[in-house]
Amino acid sequence: METKPLNRHDSMSNPLVRPANYQALNQPQSNTTGTSQMTHSSSSDDFMNSEANMDPNHQSSGSNGMDSEEQDFAGIGQYDDFHTIDWQRDIARDRMRHRHIIKKKKNSILDWIISGHDAWSGWLCVFLVGLIAGVVAGTIDIGASWMSDLRFGICPEAFWFNKEQCCWSSNETYYDGDNCSNWSTWPKVFINTNVGVGAYIISYILYVMWSLLFASLAASLVMMFAPYACGSGIPEIKTILSGFIIRGYLGKWTLLIKSLGMVLAVSAGLSLGKEGPLVHVSCCIGNILSYLFPKYGKNEAKKREILSAAAAVGVSVAFGAPIGGVLFSLEEASYYFPLKTLWRSFFAALVAAFVLRSINPFGNEHSVLFYVEYNKPWIFIELIPFILLGVIGGIIGSLFIKFNIKWCRYRKTSMLGQYPRLEVLIVTLVTAFIAYPNPYTRLNTSNLIYLLFSQCGASNNDDLCDYQRNFTNVNTAIEIAAAGPGVLKAIWLLALALIFKCVVTVFTFGIKVPCGLFIPSLAIGSIIGRLVGIAMEQLAYNYPEWAVFAGECSTGENCITPGLYAMVGAAAVLGGVTRMTVSLVVIMFELTGGVRYIVPLMAAVMASKWIGDAFGREGIYDAHIILNGYPFLDSKEEFSHTTLAHDVMKPSKNEEFYVMTQDSMTLEDVEQLLRETDYNGFPVVVSKQSQYLVGYVTRRDLTIAICQAKKTTESIVADSVVLFTASVPSPWNGPPPLRLRKILDLAPITITDQTPMETVVDMFRKLGLRQTLVTHNGRLLGLITKKDVLRHIKQLESEDPESVLFN
């Protein structure tokens, strides 16, 4: 089945220093059998004085041993690029370190301070993440708003002001969003007029030009400095959080270029948002800061606790939704999410939201993106259109995923992939060219969503609010009224905007600029929702006698709020695209401050999720993970097949199984095995005949240990026996053996060959394994790696198992 048998148990897991051995070092007096270890510093010097450093009164022998281990081998606990981490090992390593610090705590004040610092460092780190992410997000928001406005005009008095600030700085009391004498549009700058065909053409050209400039700048920055900065980053974050190494993905260059590129891409008017990339940016900040705290920086499993919190921070600053952020991290992003992380994520998300509110980039007193001021109760019957919106959202979401993945696959396999910058330019050109004539697409997407969410009050004079009613007073209730010609025009423009957004977003998500999906999805959804809402409103206006409307709409007050429909529609489409559930509802409710509308939101999101799942199980992020072949073992998918460990295990029949024996292989045999195979590790057995499992040793440890032994001990020759046993047989013939028990993992996870694969998958997920050894009646039969499991799942689902690329 497997074409490259040499690439079979390609795992590099299981540590040079495994807790079992540490424990023997720390507890020399314990009479555990077979753990009379050498400390590492005396490792391969001489097998006669193996107990030399084991004096139980030598208080810090264990710690010395540990320190020297860490010094001896640089890169311990590190992994190669594109490899899976071993959660159990890393967490055990951290507990070991923690115990060590606790033990030393009472020795001196310095140790006490170190211990205190250690206990606090997690909190400190997430605090800093929240703080810095808040500042960065605020800066990005301000920058994007300024550059977006730059496409339309400039503030001559202070070019660094955006339109809103520019108009504030003037003394005009009336500012309706379009006119303000301080702000100069480009035609005004060039031909000193705002009206006429000439002005329109100049506006149009400059709009397109600026867009192209920003987009090409963004693409160039990404291409030149940080290729990882493109896309939304959430699929990769999910994969990284599930225990995978992608070096540089969360580095400082990615942070810098993604932040810059995001501002540029958003300002270019492309159909993308900065919310997804903000999660990536937060995770970059988390990753970079974690190196300030070796506890996290040097331990991949612990680092993921910080990254989980950082993901929560990302959503928190993206939407001003701290609770939603935590739930997003829990539901969507994270893999290993202990309660401690929940609490820390919440703290960090709050800090970030607080900082962002203090910066106040949206210039209002609410820290949320789309604050809605209406507060009307919804009618029970409205659940029907809400659920309908959910259904539409689910369908659109599924179609979007399908087309987007098809296009991305085409990009990967065709010539197109070789001209990413050209692709960006074409997409930008088309977007800008089509977007400008339609006022709703010309608008910044966030503003469009805000407009669609809002209700038609006295101060709102958009076409959308052209109803046949008069406001006598700002505070009076809004009456239900017939739609005017403006509304009809707006409907047509919105329908065109909808089609445009749907099509262009498919081609935009995946181009080589930082781009998120949240905002375009919300925009598409809110257009649909608003249209349905207006329809419902006019229905209620024209047929107030219908039983369903009679109760609420008889007073003449407006009983249907089209803005609410926009909100529900937005949630539905976003739900259909991402398949988020609780976190989405909570984000929407925090995003809009609409506590009352949690039930409609949930109804729509639920419908959307179900309909979407019926068309295809994966959300857009999972689909991209699969597209890229990352080894992501989804904890949401249930393994529903009936295969046994025996069926999945490698080697399969007729293949040779490479193992080591504990006391009968010479150094030459071992080196030959290392040369001839490229497995990342080898099980060690009692003898080739019996195949009784003793432990597991990794290639990396073996190579390092042999290399060191050769260097330091002259008596080690090719004929030296490599011994993994606890003691040397007492009449020993031949050259002194090379004793390597200390690098042996004595506690590998094993299962029997009859274990159902569902249990095996469960163990991989919950224990974070890299591989497990398969035994039958105590004898070793083979092993299963995470890659084997993933390929097996693919195979059962009739997909290409070779699409799983990494282990």
Place this chain on the structure above:
Amino acid sequence: METKPLNRHDSMSNPLVRPANYQALNQPQSNTTGTSQMTHSSSSDDFMNSEANMDPNHQSSGSNGMDSEEQDFAGIGQYDDFHTIDWQRDIARDRMRHRHIIKKKKNSILDWIISGHDAWSGWLCVFLVGLIAGVVAGTIDIGASWMSDLRFGICPEAFWFNKEQCCWSSNETYYDGDNCSNWSTWPKVFINTNVGVGAYIISYILYVMWSLLFASLAASLVMMFAPYACGSGIPEIKTILSGFIIRGYLGKWTLLIKSLGMVLAVSAGLSLGKEGPLVHVSCCIGNILSYLFPKYGKNEAKKREILSAAAAVGVSVAFGAPIGGVLFSLEEASYYFPLKTLWRSFFAALVAAFVLRSINPFGNEHSVLFYVEYNKPWIFIELIPFILLGVIGGIIGSLFIKFNIKWCRYRKTSMLGQYPRLEVLIVTLVTAFIAYPNPYTRLNTSNLIYLLFSQCGASNNDDLCDYQRNFTNVNTAIEIAAAGPGVLKAIWLLALALIFKCVVTVFTFGIKVPCGLFIPSLAIGSIIGRLVGIAMEQLAYNYPEWAVFAGECSTGENCITPGLYAMVGAAAVLGGVTRMTVSLVVIMFELTGGVRYIVPLMAAVMASKWIGDAFGREGIYDAHIILNGYPFLDSKEEFSHTTLAHDVMKPSKNEEFYVMTQDSMTLEDVEQLLRETDYNGFPVVVSKQSQYLVGYVTRRDLTIAICQAKKTTESIVADSVVLFTASVPSPWNGPPPLRLRKILDLAPITITDQTPMETVVDMFRKLGLRQTLVTHNGRLLGLITKKDVLRHIKQLESEDPESVLFN
């Protein structure tokens, strides 16, 4: 070390029908080695035709096999009372059932409907739980409010009205909470006056009498009908959710009596709340409803998904806080909480909150308990008193836990425990007698909290709001002002109330009536908070020139809201008592609608948690779990010791290890082993000499199988060899063997003796194990049960390992 060696591996886990065997039944064509099973129906008839039912073309042979298994042995998948469940087994069983239904789906329309029903039943079940819990909670709220008022008077026109409703029904436009002509206080009923010493004495006596009547009724109901209905129920719910069986704890009698008793106990004016018990009531509803859906009712692991959702529903209806409820279930109550459950819990919690809001028991338009109408921003410097409140809350919480546990332990060991009803009466008498004179304790605790949370507006004429200011208009801002004599008086009364509440709650929590801790904790905290708040307010009034106040307080408007301090203090004390974190903050913020105050709340809760943890790790619920000796493996506690599986494993040195061999024991040997030991299961090995592990068999399965074999097959005699092997050795001498491989669990979880205990504990927690087998180089050395792990942890923490009572 162990005094009763016979009680060692007392586990009854591992199923009669283990998935591995199921799979062999369902996939007869699969060529897995060594699984040529008999179907169960042909079990011990004849070892020659063991393949009889294995015809691969007989489409539903697997299912027949399964059905017959289920029919043959009643109670399969059930557990004995006070035993731990086997999560892996139950979940595997459910997946098996699910696969079976999916497979049959296309056979007929009926099967299609069954499959549809199966897919929906989870949602339907949690929907019903939410619906019914909402109705029950609404009824309880209404009942409690009516009975509470009954202690003060009656509505002559309609005795079933509570005071508020009674006063509404009158046409008086002015109703200030104390006076209303429709409502008759008891002195008015008897001596037709409301004032004077006589009236006061009559009120006092009737208050005490009603309290005693309600309390004794509650205690009697609990004692007579449902002893499990006492207490808060949350410790037991936590234990049950972690995978423990307590029969009847979630039964219909408990539901009924707890609901009734709760109303009575709250109305008796005892220092207890109905919020904790509502979680218990919801779980009862969840448990009862789960029996409507065999998928959940017959599978303990799946049932816990419903119960997790029910716990969320409980908090949702208790506080009107659906998101907080879900987080409570996630953080505090649940053990196994897959994302699917998160989503369902959220749905159920929303349904419940929606139903409750429709019933509207609080008679206001907000569905939350303590809606606060203030919206003033807090000053940064206020974080200092907030954190101070957190510290106080942590200390009070820890002290409360310490004293309460001491008292509960005393009750358990002394004569007191034998007179529970007397204890209830004494506590009630003392509570009522002391509570009446003080207006703040006389008040319903919820109303007290509401009063303390609220700000002193124009309409509030309590002593607490006796400030030297005049309200000219309801809408003007509240000025900062000097406290009047009423405030001083209120401070003294509140201080007395604080001491009283603190003392009496210690003695109340644990008496034999349903009683929760949330409300008393909130009350204690809000008193402290209000006192600190008033102090801060007067400080700001008297020293407005201080730099810290200068910025905000210089306008003359009130910059300090004492009600906010009450809110923060309440959260702090509740945090100190329960050690909840995120869920508590979210509950408080939903409870009060105070979105702005999430940062102060978090600061206080964090301080409270840290201070509390410094005094003692456990929250009140965990402390009660430990007190009762439940086998609860806390997933929040980190195992920080360095022991190995070898140190914990049973048998320890010099003890005999009882195992079975796969092909050399006669029926007599086996029956002798069963007679002489009382282990719940036995490992099966290749031979006594080699000790290579084959599988694991439970006592229960063995007994049933032998019993059946004897009944159905005459050729089985005492000398028959019990065979666990796949095939019978071909020249067979002696009587036909008894073949029992089908009851053998071929995939027991094994570890090596060198596995660190932290990994073992992790495996127990994450995989939900009951026991694991310990091997060394393939040989079986012993086993570790959950009880062994718990006792080991106790031992390492220098506690009494015998306090772990159950497995």
